[in-house]
Amino acid sequence: MATQISLSFLFYAFLVVSLFLLSKGYALGGGERETLESHSHTVETSSLLPASVCSHSTKGDRKRGSLKVVHKHGPCSHLGPDRYTTPTATQILTRDQSRVNSIQYRLGFNSGQNNLQDSLAKISAKSGRSIGSGNYIVTIGLGTPKKDLSLIFDTGSDLTWTQCQPCVKSCYDQQEPILDPSLSSTYKNVSCKSIQCNKLSSATGNQPGCSITTCIYGIQYGDSSFSVGYFGADTLTLTPEGILHGFYFGCGQNNQGLFGKTAGLLGLGRDQLSVVSQTASKYGKYFSYCLPTPSSSSGYLNFGKGGSSALKFTPILTDSRGPSFYFIDLVAIKVGGQTLSISHSVFQTAGTIIDSGTVITRLPPAAYSALRAAFRQQMSKYPMAAALSILDTCYDLSKYDTVQVPTISFVFGGSTEVRIVAIGILYGGSPSQLCLAFAGNGDASDVGILGNVQQQTLEVVYDVAGGKLGFGTGGC
Numbered sequence: 001m002a003t004q005i006s007l008s009f010l011f012y013a014f015l016v017v018s019l020f021l022l023s024k025g026y027a028l029g030g031g032e033r034e035t036l037e038s039h040s041h042t043v044e045t046s047s048l049l050p051a052s053v054c055s056h057s058t059k060g061d062r063k064r065g066s067l068k069v070v071h072k073h074g075p076c077s078h079l080g081p082d083r084y085t086t087p088t089a090t091q092i093l094t095r096d097q098s099r100v101n102s103i104q105y106r107l108g109f110n111s112g113q114n115n116l117q118d119s120l121a122k123i124s125a126k127s128g129r130s131i132g133s134g135n136y137i138v139t140i141g142l143g144t145p146k147k148d149l150s151l152i153f154d155t156g157s158d159l160t161w162t163q164c165q166p167c168v169k170s171c172y173d174q175q176e177p178i179l180d181p182s183l184s185s186t187y188k189n190v191s192c193k194s195i196q197c198n199k200l201s202s203a204t205g206n207q208p209g210c211s212i213t214t215c216i217y218g219i220q221y222g223d224s225s226f227s228v229g230y231f232g233a234d235t236l237t238l239t240p241e242g243i244l245h246g247f248y249f250g251c252g253q254n255n256q257g258l259f260g261k262t263a264g265l266l267g268l269g270r271d272q273l274s275v276v277s278q279t280a281s282k283y284g285k286y287f288s289y290c291l292p293t294p295s296s297s298s299g300y301l302n303f304g305k306g307g308s309s310a311l312k313f314t315p316i317l318t319d320s321r322g323p324s325f326y327f328i329d330l331v332a333i334k335v336g337g338q339t340l341s342i343s344h345s346v347f348q349t350a351g352t353i354i355d356s357g358t359v360i361t362r363l364p365p366a367a368y369s370a371l372r373a374a375f376r377q378q379m380s381k382y383p384m385a386a387a388l389s390i391l392d393t394c395y396d397l398s399k400y401d402t403v404q405v406p407t408i409s410f411v412f413g414g415s416t417e418v419r420i421v422a423i424g425i426l427y428g429g430s431p432s433q434l435c436l437a438f439a440g441n442g443d444a445s446d447v448g449i450l451g452n453v454q455q456q457t458l459e460v461v462y463d464v465a466g467g468k469l470g471f472g473t474g475g476c
């Protein structure tokens, strides 16, 4: 009977929610050679392709006291690779566009002069947010005794959730055993009347529900993925020294969608309920990560200040339209050492965020055109190939063992110049179709996004309290 009551409450909560919603120092495995002065990378073509073997880093162990980050679909993931669930490059790019559409929607940019196609894209993304292909995963511990859970790593959202027993309505197939809060001596349901329950509105975009006295959260992502369940609190174990009591998270009782075999999602956004905010008294809203290449095991996520290598900082900007997002000031782009002639206002009109869950970097249309023109000119000795989904500048490199790729650097406010590694420049699934790994937005007012392909191997430091973001090269 009790189960039936909560089941119907959950179903009701889900209905309400649904209805509501309808309204490296360039050391690349020996594959890459260059000097700081050079304006091109000479890379082995094979090093740009997906690898099937996990390479344990030559850099030695990742930082002490940090969490391990791996690419979800790469050979280092313990959730895969699985030939049945590993998406193709085209599927990854399609899901990536749905994530980008949902980010544009959440930011409320691009209202007004849309053509019909844009409007349709927006309606399908209207469900709020999209998980995209959630490319990186991190393993944390929850409960007492702690249970290890592999979660999607997401700087673009706030609420952390995991599937929970008894899965009142539905749980998808995950790799690790599903968390059973009744086996944890420290788990508590959050009351509907609590301040924390109220904070769900901004963290999820939905009003919380109430089942008897327990607060109910619901979050829906694009691609009809969602999680609905009890809002609970329990002990979060990040590292042996990094233990946080009373961490608020979603204990999902009805979960469906493109989460692969992960147990849920870790929200690293900027708003109140994110891990970053909830651990503020311990770590001062300071964290850093390095997103590894898909075939490397050396990626990490670290909370709190750690001795870092030489970093270059740029301010983190605040934008009331997107309290979850980390905005930065992109000022210029260099291709082959030359600054493209793009006026700063092109970047300022849209603004730029950094996002761990978007794969391909998105640029304002005028900036992308300039980048593409310069890149095509410097790559003119190579034969072009058909477009790959959203990527329109592709090359057939099947006859070349090595390829010379012009360098691409981003310049951020504070004269911070960040050089993108070669595998962040060409993307694709086969040597006959490797593509410039950038795309233009549909509208000049759509936000620019620094995606995870371009962040690979960089050390990225978020000093949220200090209002600045740092970049270092060769982080993992």
Ligand SMILES: *[C@@H]1O[C@H](CO)[C@@H](O)[C@H](O)[C@H]1NC(C)=O
Residues within 6 Å of the ligand: 006, 181, 182, 187, 188, 189, 211, 212, 213, 214, 230
């Ligand atoms: C949490 O609340 C739900 C719904 O009221 C209830 O079924 C469940 O037993 C509660 N769990 C605990 C540990 O109190």
